[in-house]
Each structure stands twice: as structure tokens, then as C-alpha cells.
Amino acid sequence: MGPDMRWIKRSPDHLAHINLWVHTTFALRCAAREGDRLDADEATATPVDFPAEQLSLLRNVIGETLPRYLTEQLRSPTYDDFMMPLEDFVLLQRLMRAALAGRMGHYFPVTKLIDLERTTRKFVPYQPTIRWEPVGADGSLSKTLSDADPKAAKIYLDWEADRMSRVATKKPVCDRASN
Numbered sequence: 001m002g003p004d005m006r007w008i009k010r011s012p013d014h015l016a017h018i019n020l021w022v023h024t025t026f027a028l029r030c031a032a033r034e035g036d037r038l039d040a041d042e043a044t045a046t047p048v049d050f051p052a053e054q055l056s057l058l059r060n061v062i063g064e065t066l067p068r069y070l071t072e073q074l075r076s077p078t079y080d081d082f083m084m085p086l087e088d089f090v091l092l093q094r095l096m097r098a099a100l101a102g103r104m105g106h107y108f109p110v111t112k113l114i115d116l117e118r119t120t121r122k123f124v125p126y127q128p129t130i131r132w133e134p135v136g137a138d139g140s141l142s143k144t145l146s147d148a149d150p151k152a153a154k155i156y157l158d159w160e161a162d163r164m165s166r167v168a169t170k171k172p173v174c175d176r177a178s179n
Helices: 052-072 081-102 111-125 139-149 150-169
Strands: 023-026 046-049
Touching: 052 081, 081 111, 139 150
Parallel strands: none
Antiparallel strands: 023 046
16 A cells, blocks of 8 residues: 555546456356256366456457447446546545555554445435346346345346336436445
């Protein structure tokens, strides 16, 4: 962190504090019987982390294509409107992790963070966020979530309703981070 806290400044492209990490898992697919659908055999799962050189190339591509994607696909008013809150979140998250790990000094009032959250909660709008990604469009995810936990299904259905409303009204995919 350093004593002067110079690291806690926004970067010109709002990406400097965001670390990219691509992790892919490969697994064989097998069927229990002839005609059954193929399921991943978790025992064969092998993780692959992308090398730093490829992540650097990916960062360049993202830097070039992200502004247009944010405007055209996510309907964000500007690149800064979308990226500044993300970068601010990353910076604040790192600061709070340091505080919770005791790196702000023995007398840092960690318990006051609870009061801060309670006081500022009203300034943060609620927007449902996806926690599961469906494969296909047959509705099986909703049924699986309902069977597992009705609250999980409600969260997913709230997200889907919000997504459809945003498409219909041409609202940005993401709201502002605070009021």
C-alpha cells in the first residue's frame, strides 16, 4: 500500500487497477447409457490458466473494443460513466481488504465500517444481478433453482425481469453505482 497512498488514484483508461485472469476448465463428457445426454465427468476436469503474455494481448483488445461495446451493447451513456465506478470499487475493495487484514494499523476502527455501510446503504440503488448463467433457453435453470432453493429462483427471475425491462425501455444494462 505504501505510506503515501499514491496507488489509490484512478487510471486514465480505468483499467490499470483491474487484473484480468482467464481460467478455463476442460472435462471429458460421458453418458451413463446410450442416448443419455452427455454430462461432464468431473474426475477428468483439468484447469488451464492463460499465460501472462496472452493476458496482456487480451488487455489490449479489451482496451480497444470496450468503449464501443459499452455504448452499443450495454447502452451506457459514456465509457467513464460505466468504468469509473468499477475502478473506484476495485480501489475501495483493496483498501478495505487491507483494513480488515490489519494493514492499516492496530488502532484502525474496523468496526466503524459496519456503521459506514449502514449509513451509506440508502445511496446505493438495488439492481438484481445474475448469479447463475443458463445454458440453452429451455427454462431448466429456473426449475433447478426452484427445486434447490425458492429464494435462488426468485433472484434469478428478478434478474431476468429486470433484463427484459431494460431491453424494452432501452435503459442501460447497469445502473449508476450510487445516487
